[in-house]
Amino acid sequence: MSARPGGGLTARVVLTVLLAWLVLYPILILVGDAVGGGGSGLTAFATRPAEWRALWASVWISVASVALAAAIGVPLAFLFEWFEFPGRKTLGSLIALPAVLPPFVGVIAFLFLYGESGFVARAVQQIFGLEQSPWRLQGAGGILLVHAYSMYVYFYLFTRAGLAKLDASMLEAAQALGASRWSTLWRVTLPLLRPSLAGAALLVFMTAVGSFSAPYVFGGGFRVMTTQIVASKLNGELRLAEVESVALALVAIAGLVLLRRSEGDDIVTALGKGTAPRRRPIGGAGARAFSTTAGWALAVLLLLPHLTLVLISLVPYGSWTTETLPPVLSGINYQRLFAEPERLRPLVNSLWMAAGSTAGAIALALVAAGLVARGRPSRLRGAIEGLIALPWALPGTVFAIALLTTFSVHSPVTLRWVLAGTTLLLPLAYMVRNVPVTGRALLAGYRQLDPGLEEAAASLGAGRWATFRRVTLPLLTPALAAGGSLAFVAGLGDFVTSIVLYTYDNRPISIEIMASLRVSELGVAAAFGVILMVVSAAVLGLGARR
């Protein structure tokens, strides 16, 4: 073993145990409780048709979300990567906008925009002089609309990245061998894109399986497993909620395994990289004008939720009733928000919980990634890597229920303490959920780091700590910023975990938004949404800077 930082066996064992306690142990407790415990939960689950309907809904909604997101994202990626048209660059970055909308805020924006009394419905009602709202955005359709809007970004970004890596000479070779443009697309381009497409499909599937906000707001009587779990928990049927969580976890893991298998090796990178095909200008003035117009229309469509949110946040309480557009606009909602300490409280709560959980997730990831990337292959190393990734494979609701189950029992011998009902459990949950994000970022950062640099520092007289401080840490800064900003934003906007684990004292922004909606304070809800959106965008922007 070489004398490098992170070589110690003790350190590895301690870290593995700590990670296992945080990440794996609650899941084991959950499964144990669900299966054991007299089987009351199991019986209830098996005998109620509603349970099976919800489970099936989770499966098909997720699959449909993948299909829809691909149908929108993949063609867009081709358009922006292969063709040149006025405004391509600006539009290309605008198109990733849905990503800066925290899930719950996005759903709220959709509600204001396309909901029963949203702008679009009001406009249609006005135009056609209808008595009632023309539609109710509810059930599976509403959920899929939101999913398609927020998740096509994954397909768009992954496909573009895949296309950018593509070697133009491969496509030219196919054409030189007599393949037409279509047959080149089917026989060369798409097979080469398979890893990217499978990666995006996996991400969309996992996000959709765990999606809670959209079904919660738009589902109505239509239940998927995540909403079913929360409903059971609120009804006091914790045993049933546990069984439901295990069932949902199994669906997620099955999807993960299936999609991973179809991912294949990244053959594009294996062959080394060439130059990507040059962008072709769209020929013909008509076609060009059409694509430009369509592009801008799309951009407006994508921006509408953000704009809606801002507009609603400026509407004073009770001032907007039947008009198509709100008659009065003012900053009163923001003023009240910052003037009344009780209203500001959720913002403060979310900020400290997001910051604290991010710091914890980064610290864990820094140690773990250092051990994994620098040590020799070993079983412990594999275990650490697996533990880092695990929370990602399970929906947030499942993790929340698992943590709730584990930490509502006082039994120090089995490493369980009562944290449920305290302000600590929610940030702990944020942290555990964020370990995959920070872990993956830092692992990638470490792997890009030339080990020779640390050796060079050592040969110049720097000890372990000095090497870490003067060489490793500065070089890991981009990875830290990227992972940290994603983790912070996830914590800040979280709704899934919060709704299961919050207490009055640590109620986060998303819970406050929900409470405001209940009492019809749309403006306040939207103002919180705007703040969340702006802070998220700023933090993500900071994290992406090099």
Added chain:
Amino acid sequence: MSGFVTLDGVRKRWSAKVTVGPLSFGVAQGEILALLGPSGSGKTTVLRLLAGFETSDAGRIGIGGEDVTATPPARRRCGMVFQHYALFPHLDVGENVAFGLAGQGKANAGRIVDALKLVGLEGFERRRVQELSGGQQQRVALARALAPEPRVLLLDEPLSNLDPALRERTRRELRALIKRVGITSIFVTHEQEEAFDLGDRVAVLESGGLEQLGTAEELYERPASLFVATFVGRANVLRGPAARAFGGGEGTGGGGGMKDGEVIVVRPERLAFAAAGVPAVVRERRYTGAAAFFLVETDGGERLEVLAAPDAARVGDRVRLAATSVLRFAEAHA
């Protein structure tokens, strides 16, 4: 073992099949030693053992009379130039050079200037390392390694990342610079020409063992093993009847006829077209200017390389070959 840098029975075991050592040799103060060998021969391991990046399983390593076997790299005071230079990308040239200097600020400014002047890069302090050419990066790496005034300079394939045209010039400059500083240096290379040009002495390694350590001339004229004879310089290897035809009694080994399992090696320039000797036909001729390499096939079917005057023979000529001196070795057993 005597010398400024000493290895005494040093051994590093990677796996049941791969072991480096036990190695014992010394390097004199101010000497430049080349570690030469094919890939996998253990030369880089030796360098990393000296630097302290690997710990030996057995044996003792000494630097300047001090036992450093268990000393961590940070306290060995060995300057190292890495194959890919390992310049810190987040620091500029001056900060890279200052990295190993104790203290900060003004006190170091003079030493940074001196180090950069040494490698001909004065005025480059505030340049980003990514902006430099490969040759400049190599020189920054050298300046950085030398700035803290180490006891020993270690170089891992220092020239392998430069293009061939630059390599030869840099080699000469590097040697001149090291000699000017007077620092004991050990470098790794897999190129014989580089080892001969840059090193005062050359250690030839093979399969983790030291085959021979000596000056370039010693290695070429008096190779200690068949491996050294064939790895260092061009060589015709002959066995059996062909060997007997050339080596029968008149070789440098002396002592009469060939024994079973003996091999002879004849350098191309030690074969000559002669009036009497082994009959052969010239198959190819490769002109190099001052001389030409002739590929000659004996009537027995052996193909040999002969270095001679360009007009000594033409392709298709029937010739007779004689060896002016041969080297004899016991057949190596795998």
